[in-house]
Amino acid sequence: MPDARIKNEKQYQALLEIGYSKEKAARIANTPDAGEKGGNAKPYDLWTKEELYQQARKVGIPGRSYMNKKNLIKSLRPN
Structure with missing residues (x-):
């Protein structure tokens, strides 16, 4: 169901x-x-920290508000 x-x-x-x-x-x-x-999205390395944060928010990554740009990228890649 x-x-x-x-x-x-x-x-x-x-x-x-x-x-x-x-x-x-x-x-x-x-x-x-x-x-x-x-497949048309630019690589995460070219995103701003705010764009990465919003994407992390969309996919529900916990602790995102404490992350820097490098950690946001690292967390988003496997998602």
């Missing part, structure tokens, strides 16, 4: 099947641009 809290159920299930945890799969599937293909 689909979970009403998951915005992109198809992507959520696919992520679970390849081994993502429920928490991480839900976080990814609930981002506003979940499931959209891109």
Whole structure:
């Protein structure tokens, strides 16, 4: 039965099947641009600290308000 809290159920299930945890799969599937293909974004190294912070906020990275730019990039890369 689909979970009403998951915005992109198809992507959520696919992520679970390849081994993502429920928490991480839900976080990814609930981002506003979940499931959209891109590849046009500039590398994190070129983002401002504020842009990195907002992205970290979107994906729900804990402790982001205490992070510097380097740590924000390090936390965002595996997401």
